[in-house]
Amino acid sequence: MQTVYVAGVGMTKFGKSSQSLAQLLREAAASALSSSPVQEVDALYVGAMNPEEFTGDSNIASLVAEALELGGVPAIRVETASSAGAAALHAAFQAVASGYYRHVLVLAGEKMTHLSTSAATRILAEVIDKQERLCGATMPALAAMITERYRKRYRLSHSRLEQILCRIAVKNHLNGSYNPHAQFQQPISEETYLSSKLVSTPLRLYDCAPITDGAAAIILTSEQTDIAITGIGHGTGSLGLAERDSFTSFHATQIAASRAYQMAGVSPSEIDFAEVHDAFTPFEIICTEDLGFFAPGKGGQAVEEGKTGLEGSLPINPSGGLKSRGHPVGATGAAQVAEAVWRLRGNAKTKSKDQPKRALCQSTGGLGSNNLVTILERSDKPLSIQSRQKAPSSPPVRQRRAKQPTDEAAPSDEGHIETFTILYVTPDGFLPPLALALIRDRQGRLIMAQGEDITHLEIGREVYLRKVGDHYLFTVKSHLRKVREALNKLLTRGRLLPTGEKMAPSKKEKL
């Protein structure tokens, strides 16, 4: 298997953004390219959880390839609920490991904050079991039930559990305060945590990751760089809580971790720091146990002893985690890897005591039903790509699309028909028959427009064009001319005008 390296990583600021999903992804891609010796890619892997319902964007892989002007490059979208970013990375990893592609761009993002909390919560809850949703269960509710069970199983008092969860929230907000990409860049006090409202007992607002917009990018390459991906692993588990053997661990993480450690040839004790999926603070504890960092039931104690802090023996979520960096669901799995790469390279704003050599990222899909683990290692090799020759099998797909001549200018008010149709089976809100044509305006720009009339349609016909609301209308010129001629005839016959005198074309004709 071909070794796979990281050439560059990038990220938008996480938080509330006015940008579209495609714009966020483009910004993340530009950020990754700015630090990467690889500037052209053979393929694009997009991770997104549910752009269909969050923003009404379907066919997102093609849409993003076009927005990035990648000129025909193969593009797929990968989805595994909230671990989609990590799953896109793993699919891209396999494509490079196979030798089929040399350089690929992984882009992952989600746009969520434009929706109300209840609308976003409804879409997020679609990843859990249907029967459980019917009872009113949400992601926080199920996370809370897992937490209560954990508390009981490991005989933690209510106040000790609260103390542990509070320490995780305070730690992750402190870590996030050093992270320029984090949604929340302010430390919080214990009092702030303890006075925050209950979302679902025993979880408070500060136990839950926020709703966030953001995107992250990773460029993978088969040519040696300073960072290698040495282990990947992936596992699934039941959707429903009622289908599980254990309520205090995630089988999917255990499967993924076992495979990733085996592939990398390392044990949990050889990991220097980890980014884990703390969508809820108790999940950080469970993750560190499932990953083998601490014995089952001992994750909380490790937090209390400061082992998982920035200065601890095994920093967990030094970036601030989902809790503080934010959680644009599809982006998170890729963002963790970007953060880990920065830290391995010594580019992170806060450093651990020693320069770390090996990082682990763990991403969770749904309620722990689709989880992935990625292990990265610093190789102490320079970042620059050794050889710039292209492999003979590299695909002939990297030409950029010719931009339209006047992409930014408004279309002119005249043009001609490039092609057309009359639609008899129309979508809701449009009455048949509906004339549609692709018009090329005087500046050479193509515009899709609705016809005011279904007659006289022919390729090449001259038309007038005008904008009405959010779309364009066209009128065939010859049609107007015929109307004018007929009118002239009538007028002549009726002797309303002297014989031979024709009505002059007026400004009005252009509507």
Add this chain to the structure above:
Amino acid sequence: MQTVYVAGVGMTKFGKSSQSLAQLLREAAASALSSSPVQEVDALYVGAMNPEEFTGDSNIASLVAEALELGGVPAIRVETASSAGAAALHAAFQAVASGYYRHVLVLAGEKMTHLSTSAATRILAEVIDKQERLCGATMPALAAMITERYRKRYRLSHSRLEQILCRIAVKNHLNGSYNPHAQFQQPISEETYLSSKLVSTPLRLYDCAPITDGAAAIILTSEQTDIAITGIGHGTGSLGLAERDSFTSFHATQIAASRAYQMAGVSPSEIDFAEVHDAFTPFEIICTEDLGFFAPGKGGQAVEEGKTGLEGSLPINPSGGLKSRGHPVGATGAAQVAEAVWRLRGNAKTKSKDQPKRALCQSTGGLGSNNLVTILERSDKPLSIQSRQKAPSSPPVRQRRAKQPTDEAAPSDEGHIETFTILYVTPDGFLPPLALALIRDRQGRLIMAQGEDITHLEIGREVYLRKVGDHYLFTVKSHLRKVREALNKLLTRGRLLPTGEKMAPSKKEKL
């Protein structure tokens, strides 16, 4: 790169089905496994275009892995609009080619017929450019505009174009009449075609693939079988028609084909038959030109000369194509490959004159914006897997989930709390505070239920359970007991009952 082989393929009957998407996928998987020497897989790749909006299924990869009882196997969903099935196959191909997995299951499906035509058309139209949708454009409208342009460019008269499209529809329905999986298994006459209603000029109803439910499955393996995948290629193009250089070809298909031919080391003339994406009859012509089978503008003539018929020199869509087999969007790209494998193995109901050796499948995402090409070859080796030993790196993830003890029986009306929460931020339609608990009933079955009351919740507490509508309600027993004791006290004090006599538990208590 590890050579990738096909171990088994399967498919449901395409058409209108009362089964859920998960059930359709399970049936397709069972069908593929029934003919496959590989019975256990390392990973699952699911192709589906938009189950979020078609059926409200999110997190589909985990859902399907669980429905198949694959016991924790890695599962991802791949999406590239209507070519999702082919894209899932290609992602799976790369995973096997890399050596990371040995055996993988590709499952692709869509469930669409339960929706009205206008609702399905709206979801399907989300894959096209937003500005073009605002004008009222649909997939058939844009396909029609491409067709009109093609007619004009290659100087076909209206009647000749109609004749060619009619021949394609008649040919594909005839081919489909031999296919037991096809949605339409009746030949159609020219008169039927010519009298069918106009959908969008010049396209008639019989030019358009139907709305369909269905699923297909492919098992890939790194161990030699009788069929190898020798070439894969993938390309993208603009979403919008207004962004394109050409309206009479699909650049994405040309890129994909060029890469696949290069990888397989073959030319178009060495292909024995092809399954292409005839979502609209004119697209079959354009595909055969983009694939290099016929010169630009000559695809129609090839149809007229009978070259693309079952007995022709290059049968196109011998299965009946999307037109007759049906088009459950996400399933189609995988279904084409299943059909091709059957034909290469000589298992198809209609045979070509010679036993074919090499097949090509072409799949289109959106309006030609995300297209894939797959080349398959018969190797004349036996189907049986050479060696059954497991590779040392094969993942430890194939144990089946322990079934719940009484999965089919109704839950009993008593049980105890396994875990619980009180939810304060509830989804729409539920008033806070909402008690939720996971109850284990007397038969050992787990049930998510809503509490009638938020007090006395504790893990281990005994409860009564009853079904109300589509979900369960629970009441803590001790709570009832306390009420009863208080009542007994009152009754005793008020001397309504003789001292010492307690109210007996009644049937009513169980609600």
